[in-house]
Amino acid sequence: MELSLLFEISMLLTSACAVLLAGWLLWQGQRQRAMPALAGFAAMMALWCAGHIAIVQQWPVLGIALVLANPLMPMFFLHFAVQFVADGSKPLPAWLQRGKLLPVLYGVTGSIILLSWLGGGGKVISSSGFSAFFVFQGIGWLNLLYTVLLGIAAHLILWQGWRIHSGNKRRSIVAMFLAGGWGLLLATSFVFPSLGLNWYPYPMLLLPSYLLLLVYGVVRYQVLAINAFANKALLWLGMLLLVLALMALVSALLGQLGMQALSAVPASQLWLYSALLLLLSAACYQPLSQLARRLIYPGGQLDESLLAHWRAELQQAQSWQELALRAGNLLSARLRREVSVQLPAAGDTATGLHILCRRDSSGWQYQLTGWDDVTPGYRLQGEVFAALLLSSCRILEQSLKLADAERKRLDQQHLVELGALSAAMAHELRNPLNIIAMAAATTPAETRGHIQQQLKRADRLIADLLSYSGQLQLQCSRLPLKPLLQTILSQQDWQGVQCQLKVPDGLTLYADSYRVQQVLINLTDNALAFCRNQAQAQICIETQHDNGDILLYVHNNGPAIMPQQHNSLFQPFVSKRAGGSGLGLAIVRRIMQAHGGDVCHRTDLGWPVSFELKFKQQPSALSTQIQDNIND
Incomplete structure (x- = not known):
């Protein structure tokens, strides 16, 4: 291939790229005021390259005019540099903020170009590899000097911007300096013939790379879409x-x-x-x-707007049930077929097309069932939707954890405040109660008995309040369960109530003996209070094993608890029992949770009323000296 043809191809490629980039910058950079000036630089680069092509093609007048318009390139770049550096919170020096410098420089640039045209600032000669090539003469050297000075001024402004800016803007400026050095190296070969050097301008063949590197270095940190284009x-x-x-x-x-x-x-x-x-x-x-x-995927067309709609709808869910319902409705509406979604704690609703999302040791996973007979397009939409659903599951899981942590924090704060109030009330109430007890000593026996009974009730209420609101200090050890139960039951006034104890010998709990006694006394007292007046009243205490844990059941055949009361059973100050404080079951729950276990009410065990106590049996998880609040 002839060298002149290779030069033309390089200039044509540079010019075409410059035109495309100029249009793209005008279209993509409408919201950034510096981009139009950079588009002007690219357009002038296209005209300058077109001038060289015109000279090689024997159109010297047009070619010389376009090449002598060279100062507009650095002028546009200077304009871009001023706007690029000033576009931000960091101001430029005062001499650049006056707003009159750029119009003056544009005027001077136009004058230099006009003088170069009128004064014959360039001519065409034959040179190495060319029958026609541009060289400067006369006032054309002023044109070249002015072009160089504008380029230096633009890079000085960029250097000032590098000093005052940081982050992506600073990275862009570094990229511009590197590209400018590369461009200077390539442009030096352009003046070889003008200096009397009969050398072929090989570096100019790489001129397309200069424009691409310069523009990409500028906009890759400012307009993200260019990165996908560059890729x-x-x-x-x-x-x-x-x-x-x-x-x-x-x-x-x-x-x-x-x-x-x-x-x-x-x-x-x-x-x-x-x-x-x-x-x-x-x-x-x-x-x-x-x-x-x-x-391949008929009917499976997905676009960004649909995915964004799905994502926004799924992220509005506040619970697993709501997320499952929203997901099923969204995909059913899209596919015009019934789709069910199963999530943790959302229940099993598998019918027809089904998506199951679950969490295992490796993270969230999904499974599509019932999709084998659907078209590939529907299958693709199901896979994409399931992937979005997993993302929403992760977000909801984190949201629920944060909400639970905040609830526990508020509960703990409430207990701290309640504990301080309870301690103050106990101190203030026990003093007058002691005075009443001493004053009752001189009253008749019947009256004194009633007073003593009410004083014990008040003291029990104070003790319960302190137990519920104070911190639980556990002294855990291995304790035999059956002897402990026999001791507690022997102290009760059964009054004809039958009690069955179904606990094997040798069974031990790792727990606090005093706190466990509190739990069992509260539960047996409640059971006796409700079934004492029943015919053939019975209480049964039995144990079971569950994956290494111990389940302790306290059954009674007293009247069943009303369904509307199930949700409030373990809340404080809620009681069905006459004379009760409403704190017994709340204290039971606190103690069980402090041990790492739990308590719940059961109605499916063949008894009207059953309470299940779960004791975790991992001593390594509990120290012998624990000071743990239930809400931690």
Whole structure:
């Protein structure tokens, strides 16, 4: 390939890229005031390259005029630098903020160009590899000097911006400096013939890279869409270089294989045909990809707006049940088929098309069931939707954890306040109660008995209040369960109530003996209070094992608890029992949770009333000296 033709191809490629980039910057950078000036720089680069092509094509007047318009390139870049550096919280020096400098410089630039045109600032000569090439003469040297000074001024402004800015803006400025150094190295070959050096301007062949590096270095940190564009551009450029290398190899092998006609085809033509074929493939890739997607996944077209709608709707859910309902409705509306979604704590609603989301040791996973007979398009939408649903599950899980932590914090704060109030009340109430007890000593026996009974009730109420509101200090040890139960039961006034104890000998609990007695006394007292007046009243205490834990049941055949009271059983100051404080079951729950266990009311065990106590039996998880609040 002739050197002049190679030069033309380079200038044509640079000019085409510059025009495309100028249009793209004007379209994509409308919200950033510095981008139009950079688009002007790219447009002038296109005209400058077009001037060199015109000279090679024997249009000297047009070509010289375009090349002598060279100062507009650094002028636009200077304009861009001023706006780019000043666009932010960091102000420019006062001399750049007056607003009159740029119009003056544009006027001077226009004057220099006009003088260069009128004064014959350039001419065309033959040079190495060219029958016609531009050189400066006369006032044209002033044109060149002014161009260089504008470029220096623009980079001085960028240096000032580098000093006052940080982050992405500073990175952009560094990229511009690196690209400017590369551009200066390439541009030096342009003036070889003007200096009397009969050298071919090889560096100018790489001029397209300067424009791409400069613009990409600027906008990659400012306009994110350019990064996706650059990713595709680098991919296709790599493919182009690979095809060119392959064509060179094929051209060298054709003669050895006896294909003389094909081997006689110039390598430049093979490269040109290959490049055109690759460019045609790049242009057809997107529509062909969409066509293939429609053929393979009919009815499965997804776009960004639909995915954003799905994501927004799913993230509004405040509970697992709501998330499952929203997810099922969204996908059912999209596919026009019934789709059910199962999530943790949302219940099993598997019917027809089903999506199951669960969490295991490796994280959140989904499973599609019933989708084997649907079309690939529906299957694709189900897979994409399930992936979005997993993301919403992670977000909801974190949200619920934060809400639970905040609730526990408020509960703990409430207990601290209640504990301080209870201690003060106990102190203030026990003093007058002691005075009443002493004064009652001289009253008749019957009256004294009633007073003593009410004093015990008041003292029990104070003790319960202190137990509920104070911190629980556990002294845990191995304690035999059956002897403990026998001791507690022997102290009760059964009054004809039958009690069955179904606890094996040798069974031990790792727990606080005093606190466990509190739990069992509260439960047996409640049971006796409700079934003492029943015919054939019975209480049964039994144990079971559950995966290493111990379940202790306290049953009675007294009247069943009303369903509307189930949710409030363990809340403080809620009582069905006459004379009760309403704190017994609340204290039981606090003690059990302090041990790492739990208590619940059961109605499915064959007794009207059953309470289940779960004791965790992992001593390593509990120290022998624990001061633990239930709400931690």
